[in-house]
Amino acid sequence: MTGYTMYGSEMSYFSGKARAYLRWKGVEFTEIAPSPAIMKEEILPTVGWPVIPVLKTPDGEFIQDTADIIAHFEGPIGAQSAIPEGALQKFVTYLLQLFADEWMTLPAMHYRWNHNEDWIYGEFGKNAAPDGTPEEQYEAGKAVGSRFKGFVPMLGITPETAPGIEKAYEQFLADMSAHLEKLPYLLGTRASYADFALIGPLYAHQYRDKFTGEHMKRTAPKVADYVERVIAGEGREGELVPLDDIPVTLLPILKVALAEHLPVLLNTNEQFKAWAETAEPHSEVPRGVGMSDFSTGGCSGVMASRTFSLLRLQDALDTYQILMPSDKRRTDAFLSAVGGDALKTMRIEPRLTRRNYKLALV
Numbered sequence: 001m002t003g004y005t006m007y008g009s010e011m012s013y014f015s016g017k018a019r020a021y022l023r024w025k026g027v028e029f030t031e032i033a034p035s036p037a038i039m040k041e042e043i044l045p046t047v048g049w050p051v052i053p054v055l056k057t058p059d060g061e062f063i064q065d066t067a068d069i070i071a072h073f074e075g076p077i078g079a080q081s082a083i084p085e086g087a088l089q090k091f092v093t094y095l096l097q098l099f100a101d102e103w104m105t106l107p108a109m110h111y112r113w114n115h116n117e118d119w120i121y122g123e124f125g126k127n128a129a130p131d132g133t134p135e136e137q138y139e140a141g142k143a144v145g146s147r148f149k150g151f152v153p154m155l156g157i158t159p160e161t162a163p164g165i166e167k168a169y170e171q172f173l174a175d176m177s178a179h180l181e182k183l184p185y186l187l188g189t190r191a192s193y194a195d196f197a198l199i200g201p202l203y204a205h206q207y208r209d210k211f212t213g214e215h216m217k218r219t220a221p222k223v224a225d226y227v228e229r230v231i232a233g234e235g236r237e238g239e240l241v242p243l244d245d246i247p248v249t250l251l252p253i254l255k256v257a258l259a260e261h262l263p264v265l266l267n268t269n270e271q272f273k274a275w276a277e278t279a280e281p282h283s284e285v286p287r288g289v290g291m292s293d294f295s296t297g298g299c300s301g302v303m304a305s306r307t308f309s310l311l312r313l314q315d316a317l318d319t320y321q322i323l324m325p326s327d328k329r330r331t332d333a334f335l336s337a338v339g340g341d342a343l344k345t346m347r348i349e350p351r352l353t354r355r356n357y358k359l360a361l362v
Contacts, residue, residue, distance in 0.1 A: 003058030004029035007043060010208060011123050013108060014101075015053040016231060017066045017200035021082060023233025024191055025073050029055075033127045047357045064357045066200070067097075067315070070193065080236070082193040086244030087319070087327035088334060089187055092254070093194045094316035095340075096186065099257040100197040102309040106296060107169035108205035110157045113149050116209040121145050156294055156303030164299025168260070169206075171297070172253065173220040179249035180222040184235070186250065191235030199230045207231075244327075246334060254338045260296050262342060265313055267292040268305035269348065276350050276361065285352065285359040307352070307359055314348045 006022065006029050008015030015031075022029055032038065034052050043054055046062045055063040055072070063069050074081055084090045112120055124144045125137025132140060157165065179186070186194045206212045207227045217224045229235060241247055271290040279285075288304040295301075320343065323331055335341055351362040 005056040006031045006053055007034050007038060007056070008053035009033055009127060009204075011120065011204055012052050013105075013200045013204050014066045016203035017100075017196050018053045018055065018069045020191075020199045020203070020231050020233060021066075021070050021193075021196040022073075023231075024082070024196070024236060026233075027073060035127060035130070049357070051357075062357075065354060066101075067312075068354070070196070082191075082196065084187060084192060084240055084244075086240070087323055088244045088246060088331050089240060091316060091319045091323075091331055092246050092250075092334070093187070093192065094312070094319055095254065095257075096194040097197040098309070098312040098316060099254075099261065100194075100200055101312050102306065103257055103261045104198075104201035105155055106157065106165050107172075108201040109148075109152055109155055110162060110165045111169075111212045112205050112209055113152050114157075114162060115211040117145075117149070119210045154288070154304040156301045158301055161296065161299045161301040164295070164297030167297030167299075168256065169297075170219075171256065173216070173223055175249075175252040175256075176226075177220050177222045179247065179253070180226055182249050183241075183247055184226070184229070185238075187247065188240035189238030190240065191230055192240060195230050195235065199227060202227050203231045244330075251338055254340075258338055258340045260294065261309075262340065264292045264294050264303065264305070265309060266342060266346070268307070269310060269346065271305050272307055272310055273349065279361065281361065282355070283361050284355075285361060287359075310348050311352045311354070311359060313346075314352055317343065317346060317348060320344075 004022075004027060006015070006018060008019060008031050019031065034043065039050055042056075043052075044050060047054060047064050051064060053064075053066065053069070055069045057063065057072070063072055070082065074083060084093055121138050121141035122134065123141065125132065125139070125141030128144050129137045129140035183189065185191045186198065202223070207216055207224060216227075268289065272285075275286070275289045285307050287308065288306055290305045291302050292305045293300065294303050320328075320331060332344060335343055353360055353362045
């Protein structure tokens with residue numbers, strides 16, 4: 001497992017997810033920050049758009065999405081899988097990935113651009129102008145970072161929703177701290193796929209960014225310790241909770257996640273179906289298909305209806321739809337307990353896939 005290169009960044013949400021998994025899996029890889037030259041010469045000609053992380057294999061293959069990067073190693077390489085074998089734990093793993101990848105963007109982007117903006121420009125500048133003065137790096141970082149800041153309103157992050165986003169994040173820290181009193185990882189005494197998903201937002205944005213990192217270490221030290229362990233690739237030993245059970249301490253996190261995110265997903269799915277009715281077969285899918293009302297932490301707003309969220313949801317629904325009857329009964333009871341009854345009949349139609357590094361109709 002040598003000769004892998006990951007084009008990624010310490011500041012990148014999804015680089016953290018891939019990095020934690022690769023370390024845990026024992027993959028030998030070199031991480032290279034995406035300088036403008038690398039972006040122009042390596043990533044853009046292959047992937048077609050400026051994105052990280054991207055994994056380059058020893059054979060010269062490029063793998064872009066974090067789920068695809070993890071899937072590349074989950075088959076023949078290594079005996080231990082990050083994905084639970086138990087049907088219910090596997091289903092919940094994909095729900096947690098959906099939460100981490102698609103809903104935790106709210107606190108991640110809010111805190112970065114409303115509490116850490118000047119600091120993060122300097123960090124971006126270290127990649128964009130590595131030989132520049134601090135002032136030059138700041139200006140170069142601002143030119144890069146302004147593009148990401150421009151996404152903030154479309155995510156529903158506004159002065160009106162900011163108090164709710166912060167309230168919801170504080171509740172997550174409290175719930176996660178309570179869970180970590182009982183178990184060192186999400187599903188047991190070893191790390192698994194769900195932990196790597198959650199480390200995406202928790203490391204790059206909430207732990208590493210200056211203001212939020214100081215806040216986490218001060219108010220939720222157990223969460224900060226968890227982040228340090230997962231990003232380091234620890235948690236190889238141990239077991240998942242036996243009998244395919246879900247720790248009761250995860251239920252508060254999942255209840256809030258579904259209460260807030262599920263209405264957006266349902267509306268996005270309806271908008272996607274309407275868009276697909278006039279789309280050509282196998283078409284590339286737009287990143288957004290309209291706007292959705294949402295509520296978080298008691299504050300309401302409007303956000304873009306993001307189609308990639310449906311792909312992540314499709315992973316969970318696919319797992320649910322092939323359950324054996326006994327597993328389905330247990331999963332149905334779990335969904336009822338966390339407010340997820342709507343998922344029992346929900347379908348993503350037409351189906352989604354990734355083609356040429358982009359979201360597309362099957």
